[in-house]
Amino acid sequence: MIAKTKEEIENLRTSGRMLAEVLKEVALLVKPGVTTATLDLAAQAGIESRGCKSAFFGYTPEGAPHPYPATLCVTVNDEVVHGIPSESRLLKEGDLVMLDLGLSYNGYFTDAAITVCVRTCDEAAKRLMEATRKALDAGIKEARAGNRIGDIGAAIEAVAKEYGYGLAEDLGGHAIGKKPHEKPFIANIGPKGSGEKIVEGMVLALEPIFTEGNGKIILDSDEWTYRTEDGSRSVEFEKTILVTKDTAEILTVL
Numbered sequence: 001m002i003a004k005t006k007e008e009i010e011n012l013r014t015s016g017r018m019l020a021e022v023l024k025e026v027a028l029l030v031k032p033g034v035t036t037a038t039l040d041l042a043a044q045a046g047i048e049s050r051g052c053k054s055a056f057f058g059y060t061p062e063g064a065p066h067p068y069p070a071t072l073c074v075t076v077n078d079e080v081v082h083g084i085p086s087e088s089r090l091l092k093e094g095d096l097v098m099l100d101l102g103l104s105y106n107g108y109f110t111d112a113a114i115t116v117c118v119r120t121c122d123e124a125a126k127r128l129m130e131a132t133r134k135a136l137d138a139g140i141k142e143a144r145a146g147n148r149i150g151d152i153g154a155a156i157e158a159v160a161k162e163y164g165y166g167l168a169e170d171l172g173g174h175a176i177g178k179k180p181h182e183k184p185f186i187a188n189i190g191p192k193g194s195g196e197k198i199v200e201g202m203v204l205a206l207e208p209i210f211t212e213g214n215g216k217i218i219l220d221s222d223e224w225t226y227r228t229e230d231g232s233r234s235v236e237f238e239k240t241i242l243v244t245k246d247t248a249e250i251l252t253v254l
Helices: 006-027 036-049 123-142 149-163
Strands: 072-076 079-081 096-105 108-117 172-175 182-187 203-206 209-211 217-219 226-228 234-236 239-243 248-250
Touching (some): 006 036, 006 096, 006 108, 036 072, 036 096, 072 079, 079 209, 079 234, 096 123, 096 234, 108 123, 108 203, 108 234, 108 239, 123 149, 123 209, 123 248, 149 182, 182 203
Antiparallel strands (some): 079 226, 172 203, 203 239, 209 234, 217 226, 239 248
């Protein structure tokens, strides 16, 4: 992955700011009785009103059988990633809802995700979300020039072990910029000191995904949605960051 230029970074900053605005607007709509399709339409409208384009709609990443059919990924409870919004899927009180959104501004992509509770949240869910946020913060702290990609994964993995949670297998973050997904892949496990060297100007999307169970996942019949094999709940938080000389700048401030 090539470090971004000053002009590219300014475009990515704007992209990240707009993405965060849209994602916050969509999160406010998460209530009992709301369909996941309603959230998707709101995300689409928010993106278009800002003169941006969806990163996900019509996108076919490596290994996918067909293009993704929506703007927003909405995964609920035991679903892990890539949940397809539907008019028939109504949110219920206490659901854990992960909203994953990507957009492009002037051809520059950013990516972010948050997990929210539908109105009320049980203590176990609160703890799961707390741990995943902590893991994201830990990963961001390791994303600095001179470190290695494995340092990010090792920091995330350490938090999962501290709390006793599973890590969704084979899923993780990635570099981003002129494409929704760029190399390197950023695993949510170590070992520390492994992988590509992190340099100033890299733009990375970090996304720890914790489960209450063992972390094993299975693909649903829609060929997009992954869910936990054991039926346990899953939580993800994701931010796009810029590696600077001494630390990391968060481009999607949520």
